[in-house]
Amino acid sequence: MSSQPVFWLRCEKKPFEKRAALTPTTAKKLIDAGFEIIVERDEQRIFDDSEYEAVGCKLVENNSWPSAPKDIPIIGLKELPVSTDPLPHTHIHFAHCYKNQAGWTDVLSRFDRGNGTLYDLEFLEDASGRRVAAFGFHAGFAGAAASALAFAAQRRGEKLGQLNPYANETAMIEDVKKKLGGSGKGVKALVMGALGRCGRGAVDLLRKIGLEEDDILKWDLAETAKGGPFDDSKIPSFLTHNTIAASGESRRLRVVVDVSCDTTNPFNPIPIYSINTTFSEPTVGVDLPSGLPSLSVISIDHLPTLLPRESSEQFSIDLLPSLLEFPNRNTVRVWTAAHKLFAKKMEEAKAAA
Numbered sequence: 001m002s003s004q005p006v007f008w009l010r011c012e013k014k015p016f017e018k019r020a021a022l023t024p025t026t027a028k029k030l031i032d033a034g035f036e037i038i039v040e041r042d043e044q045r046i047f048d049d050s051e052y053e054a055v056g057c058k059l060v061e062n063n064s065w066p067s068a069p070k071d072i073p074i075i076g077l078k079e080l081p082v083s084t085d086p087l088p089h090t091h092i093h094f095a096h097c098y099k100n101q102a103g104w105t106d107v108l109s110r111f112d113r114g115n116g117t118l119y120d121l122e123f124l125e126d127a128s129g130r131r132v133a134a135f136g137f138h139a140g141f142a143g144a145a146a147s148a149l150a151f152a153a154q155r156r157g158e159k160l161g162q163l164n165p166y167a168n169e170t171a172m173i174e175d176v177k178k179k180l181g182g183s184g185k186g187v188k189a190l191v192m193g194a195l196g197r198c199g200r201g202a203v204d205l206l207r208k209i210g211l212e213e214d215d216i217l218k219w220d221l222a223e224t225a226k227g228g229p230f231d232d233s234k235i236p237s238f239l240t241h242n243t244i245a246a247s248g249e250s251r252r253l254r255v256v257v258d259v260s261c262d263t264t265n266p267f268n269p270i271p272i273y274s275i276n277t278t279f280s281e282p283t284v285g286v287d288l289p290s291g292l293p294s295l296s297v298i299s300i301d302h303l304p305t306l307l308p309r310e311s312s313e314q315f316s317i318d319l320l321p322s323l324l325e326f327p328n329r330n331t332v333r334v335w336t337a338a339h340k341l342f343a344k345k346m347e348e349a350k351a352a353a
């Protein structure tokens with residue numbers, strides 16, 4: 001067996017998912033560092049197969065990873081399609097099975113039965129506990145774009161139709177500005193959590209579509225802390241049906257994007273909606289007494305997909321230093337900690353089954 005380190009980039013099967021954990025840029029950097037990069041052909045991915053081929057990746061059939069040699073780590077972005085097949089490989093992706101999500105024990109039991117390993121991308125952290133790579137910035141950026149599109153549709157007396165991923169940031173900004181009649185000048189926006197990754201992305205988009213700086217209200221903990229003390233588990237709601245109704249006919253707030261999407265969480269601080277919206281149905285109306293201006297909510301849980309190229313590039317570049325260390329995963333902290341968490345969750349899943 002060759003000792004050359006290898007990653008196998010699998011295809012994505014989640015509808016609308018065009019992002020990739022490895023981009024041609026990072027694949028090239030890994031190849032330059034001595035890795036072999038195998039890439040499944042994927043029509044769905046924002047990057048063309050030829051872009052990977054051009055930097056020296058080896059292209060293989062779509063969805064062929066189940067028959068890959070067992071010692072090759074498989075990297076992807078989102079969870080695997082639901083199945084009961086055992087998983088014998090080492091997988092790196094967002095599996096969404098560590099927070100008691102629906103079906104979490106089924107997912108972990110596949111690794112147990114196949115003797116495989118999961119390194120969940122959501123839980124790769126540096127020594128200070130900060131995630132090494134996250135999509136937050138582009139979630140905020142895309143969420144703010146979606147809010148502007150919903151606002152523009154409302155102004156035309158319409159409901160926002162299907163959202164489609166943009167080829168690049170320029171195309172997104174041009175489209176949003178056009179739908180707003182040339183610029184977002186005059187529109188006001190409030191960004192909650194403005195100092196965080198999502199918040200910074202939202203502010204960046206709002207500036208780029210032409211909102212004036214004074215019209216972008218940036219709130220973080222300092223601005224919302226007033227009024228406490230609050231108990232630990234539940235903070236007072238930011239918005240409720242009652243506060244919206246009480247603001248009457250002159251209310252100017254027309255669109256809310258809940259990027260956190262804690263839709264069914266009893267502690268959701270924005271308890272004015274109860275479903276996750278989707279790219280095909282991006283908004284849901286808030287139930288309000290008749291005669292009041294409408295209020296749309298966007299609660300899409302994969303917003304960065306709206307800007308797949310830039311969001312993938314940023315995520316993948318942030319992930320790269322950890323990927324370069326993957327051959328030493330049994331001693332390098334970021335990977336040993338992720339493995340320890342996997343083992344812990346596996347025990348919990350067995351106990352819960």
Ligand SMILES: NC(=O)c1ccc[n+]([C@@H]2O[C@H](COP(=O)([O-])OP(=O)(O)OC[C@H]3O[C@@H](n4cnc5c(N)ncnc54)[C@H](O)[C@@H]3O)[C@@H](O)[C@H]2O)c1
Nearest residue numbers: 136139193195196197198220221224259260300301302303
């Ligand atoms: N919908 C999506 O597609 C998507 C994608 C990525 C992340 N997310 C979610 O977005 C959320 C934010 O992620 P992030 O990476 O930006 O986190 P982050 O930790 O970088 O930023 C959160 C910010 O919110 C602030 N904050 C916390 N509580 C607050 C309060 N009560 N009042 C005002 N500000 C407050 C924090 O101080 C911080 O600046 C997370 O819930 C994450 O899961 C959603």
